[in-house]
Amino acid sequence: MADKNAIPKNREWNPDFVGIGVFIIICLMSKANQNQQDVSDETQQVCKDDGIIVMKNITKRFDHLLVLDNVSLAIEAGKTTVVIGPSGCGKTVLIKHMIALLRPSSGEIYFKGDRIDNLSENQLSKIRTSYGFLFQGGALFDSLNVKENILFPVKQHYKVTNHSGSDDLVKMKLAMVGMDGFQNYYPDKLSGGQKKRVALARAIALNPEVILYDEPTTGLDPIRADIINELILKLKSGLGHTSVVVTHDMKSAYKVGDRIIMLHHGKIIADGTAEHIKNHPHPKVQQFINGEVSEDDLAVLRMSGSDLRSQFLPRDFEE
Numbered sequence: 001m002a003d004k005n006a007i008p009k010n011r012e013w014n015p016d017f018v019g020i021g022v023f024i025i026i027c028l029m030s031k032a033n034q035n036q037q038d039v040s041d042e043t044q045q046v047c048k049d050d051g052i053i054v055m056k057n058i059t060k061r062f063d064h065l066l067v068l069d070n071v072s073l074a075i076e077a078g079k080t081t082v083v084i085g086p087s088g089c090g091k092t093v094l095i096k097h098m099i100a101l102l103r104p105s106s107g108e109i110y111f112k113g114d115r116i117d118n119l120s121e122n123q124l125s126k127i128r129t130s131y132g133f134l135f136q137g138g139a140l141f142d143s144l145n146v147k148e149n150i151l152f153p154v155k156q157h158y159k160v161t162n163h164s165g166s167d168d169l170v171k172m173k174l175a176m177v178g179m180d181g182f183q184n185y186y187p188d189k190l191s192g193g194q195k196k197r198v199a200l201a202r203a204i205a206l207n208p209e210v211i212l213y214d215e216p217t218t219g220l221d222p223i224r225a226d227i228i229n230e231l232i233l234k235l236k237s238g239l240g241h242t243s244v245v246v247t248h249d250m251k252s253a254y255k256v257g258d259r260i261i262m263l264h265h266g267k268i269i270a271d272g273t274a275e276h277i278k279n280h281p282h283p284k285v286q287q288f289i290n291g292e293v294s295e296d297d298l299a300v301l302r303m304s305g306s307d308l309r310s311q312f313l314p315r316d317f318e319e
């Protein structure tokens, strides 16, 4: 008679249990993988038909400095995408690739489905008329007055013969940014906020489909910064522009952004709505959006100057 307590020599695995076990392990692995993606790299798989601008696997190196590390990104038409991230993380480098002012070390860039990163400057010239670029710092030409600054991109791309037409164009663009009447002013007679608005008028001179704004509110007081935010919103709702806004200013990012992307160490570590970013689990995202100094930053400060007082002379403290 068989002993009921004896351990069977060849215990058979129940196929149902094996199946359930494998299923649970796959679920756990996929969840872990998803969490890992949440906190390390939110770069999504994009194909060139996904957006008006598509960057596929973009890597950019300056000699040994790796600035963009296999970034893939699709910019949705008619929406405002905001790019945030610490100083020097590659935000300006990223948007300069979108207009092929910089070429990638590897990867591909598409505008409306056509590859642009491998085009000659001549071929790019036509494509660039679809873009307006508000450079970091405004970058108006000091030797040109406001009118000449605004007409600069127009003359670059088209032969301007009709002077009254160009006057009308300048007037209309300046009116859009609340600066009509300043046509004959030179940049050194304008405040920082006025310069930004003129630079914005210049960026929209060619009725671009896409506007790239690099730090549009930096250096402005909160009221003037908000005027720029309102202008960005107005251009989007009125003319249906696609916008990409690089900023450090989280108030501006939340106000104008349909989508916010954070760059860190050459990768996109967060990508989503303002709510997604506010609740993002990555500590670097939280530090950045809350303006907190990390232990790493403090360590760099400690290493770079052990005693700050030694950097000043006694006369710096004299009354």
Ligand SMILES: Nc1ncnc2c1ncn2[C@@H]1O[C@H](COP(=O)(O)OP(=O)(O)OP(=O)(O)O)[C@@H](O)[C@H]1O
Binding pocket: 062, 065, 067, 085, 086, 087, 088, 089, 090, 091, 092, 093, 094, 136
């Ligand atoms: N033309 C260039 N040649 C060499 N290095 C460059 C060039 N342009 C940018 N870099 C380097 O690439 C890195 C990223 O620069 P980038 O201007 O994109 O930073 P950023 O995120 O826009 O910073 P900020 O917020 O201060 O404007 C920096 O280390 C910068 O020195």
Ligand SMILES: [Mg+2]
Binding pocket: 091, 092, 093, 136, 214
């Ligand atoms: Mg920059």
